[in-house]
Amino acid sequence: SGDYLAVSENHGVAIYTPELEPIATLPERHIDVITGLSWKTDGEYLATSGLDGNIHIWNVINLPSVTLEQTLVHDKPIWGIRWGLDFQLSSVVSEGFIRGSDVSIAQSTVNIWDEQTPLLIYTSDIQYDGGSNAEWSHDAELVAYPSYSFESDDHIQLWDMEYTQDFGIIFGNGAEINDLAWSPIERKLAFVDSINFVTIVDLTHPDQPYPQKTFISIIDFKLYAIDWSPNGRYVAVAGSEGLVHIWDVKNG
Numbered sequence: 001s002g003d004y005l006a007v008s009e010n011h012g013v014a015i016y017t018p019e020l021e022p023i024a025t026l027p028e029r030h031i032d033v034i035t036g037l038s039w040k041t042d043g044e045y046l047a048t049s050g051l052d053g054n055i056h057i058w059n060v061i062n063l064p065s066v067t068l069e070q071t072l073v074h075d076k077p078i079w080g081i082r083w084g085l086d087f088q089l090s091s092v093v094s095e096g097f098i099r100g101s102d103v104s105i106a107q108s109t110v111n112i113w114d115e116q117t118p119l120l121i122y123t124s125d126i127q128y129d130g131g132s133n134a135e136w137s138h139d140a141e142l143v144a145y146p147s148y149s150f151e152s153d154d155h156i157q158l159w160d161m162e163y164t165q166d167f168g169i170i171f172g173n174g175a176e177i178n179d180l181a182w183s184p185i186e187r188k189l190a191f192v193d194s195i196n197f198v199t200i201v202d203l204t205h206p207d208q209p210y211p212q213k214t215f216i217s218i219i220d221f222k223l224y225a226i227d228w229s230p231n232g233r234y235v236a237v238a239g240s241e242g243l244v245h246i247w248d249v250k251n252g
Contacts, residue, residue: 012034015060045069049078054078056068078093133145137187178193178225188200200216217247
C-alpha cells in the first residue's frame, strides 16, 4: 500500500513511515546477516531471509504490534527473497561453490515455497553464479533470475508458473547481470549489468521467437540496482557514483 518502509541492518529490521518516523522493530530472530526483505502484496505480512538459512514470516497488519507467523527452514544461506501473488515465496539459496581449473563460481538454486502449507513446491536445477534475486512477473506467471554457466554467457532464466518447463532465456550483453525488475503492469523486464548497460526486454508477444530488447543505454558508472515506477512508465537505476538516473521508458 506504500504506507510503510522496512529496512534491515545486520540481524535487525525496523519499520518506518514514508516520512521515516519509526513505527516498529522486529524481534531479532535471525542469527546471521539479513539478506532479503519482501512485503506481501496486501501488506499484511513481511518476509525476512538471512544467511542463517531461515525465512521468517511476520504478521504486521496491526502495527506497531508485530507477531512471528511462521518460519521456513532452508538450512543453507539465502541470498534473497520475493513474494509472488497469493501465498508463494521465491528464495535464492546458496549451494556453495563449484571449482574449475582457474575459477571458483558460486552455485545457487531458486526455491518456491507455498506459505500456506508450508511446503517447498519447486527447486530449480543448480545455477552457477545464480545472482541474489528471483523476481515474479506482475501476473505471477513467470519467475526470472540471473544465471551463468561455463557453456553459455550471462543470461536471465525464465520459468513458468507451474515450474514444469523452461519458458526461455534472455541473453545479456556479455557481462554479469547485477539486478533485474519486472514492470508492474506488463511483461517487460529491465536489468543492469557489470558493463554499465541498462536494458529493457519486451515479453508481451509470446509468439515472437526471441524476446525483443526495446531499450538499451550505457551509463558512465557501475550499475548495481534497478526498479520500475508503480505506473510502469519510468525505471530508476543506481550505482557506484552515488547517483540515481530515472529513465522515461516510453520516450527513451
